[in-house]
Amino acid sequence: MIICAIETSCDETSVSFVKDGVVLSNSVSSQIEIHKEYGGVFPEVASRLHIENINIVIKDAMKLADVSFDDIDYVAVTQGPGLIGSLHIGVMAAKTLAFSLDVPLVPVHHIAGHIYANKLVGELEYPLLALVVSGGHTELILMKSEFNFEIIGKTQDDAVGEAYDKVARQMGLDYPGGPLIDKMAKLGKKNYILPKVKMENPLDFSFSGLKSAVRQLMLREERHGREVILNDLAYAFQTSAVNELVTRVSSALETIEVKTLVLAGGVAANSKLREDILDINKKHPEVNILIPPLWACMDQAAMIGLAAEEYIKYNVFATCEISAVSNKPLPY
Secondary structure (H helix, E strand, O other): OEEEEEEOOOOEEEEEEEEOOEEEEEEEEEOHHHHHHHOOOOHHHHHHHHHHHHHHHHHHHHHHHOOOHHHOOEEEEEEEOOOHHHHHHHHHHHHHHHHHHOOOEEEEEHHHHHHHHHHHOOOOOOOEEEEEEOOOOEEEEEEOOOOOOEEEEEEOOOOHHHHHHHHHHHOOOOOOHHHHHHHHHHHOOOOOOOOOOOOOOOOOEOOHHHHHHHHHHHHHHHHOOOOOOHHHHHHHHHHHHHHHHHHHHHHHHHHOOOOEEEEEOHHHHOHHHHHHHHHHHHOOOOOEEEOOOHHHHOOOHHHHHHHHHHHHHOOOOEOOOOOOOOOOOOOO
């Protein structure tokens, strides 16, 4: 079973070929350098670049996998959520391929893809708890069984990746801010104190107040004529942000029995988050913790192909009349 998977939900044009759980190829064309000029992803530019790159990336992925169009059994694509213009390019390409090759079309949810990327590092045993962390999502998702998703906690304002980028902008850093703050935090020390967030639901998240606290700290230092030590500020912000994430996961594990805990999304590449999540095993050694390899944390089509295997197992297909859905809900 060879799946051609396409991912264009944001600013990465990616195509992958997956055969029976094995990634044959994963070609990615990144737009990061271009969007740096805008300080973030510019949706219109992103969709235009997808148009320019999609055919090139398909050809590159086919060459790397050493497959032809005749070898394709299924075409999978990210239907949503994401930037609507970007999604449309991938969906149109997938529909064209599926129709011309007369093979089934599989409409995959972007977040399901991030969760199933953990199949690369181990077996997913259920019940499963996923911490989904990216520029657009911060959620705790419980999977009581295979292909069953329940959001039990979510951000009430900014996603954690969005907060990283906004704080980085306040600090005068380039986009994307997450990797830069991660590097700087390793050089910083405990110097500044940022407030903790209190939520009515102990499994929900909030990062808007933390972002504002960073701004207030910078203004206070300026008023007192003190230069802000950026490495120490990065340390303080990252410590607080990661603590918010890990605390929510720990709270969930106190009341919910799970066999597997997985990280998912772009912020899963954060070094401190990866370390602190593994520390949970000290209190919960019965939980198998899976963390995707760094390349699989970012948006790429291999995760869409791996998720598509589950969709195929449960006969979830689409016709060529489907459209992109920017706020597509998870399957339940």
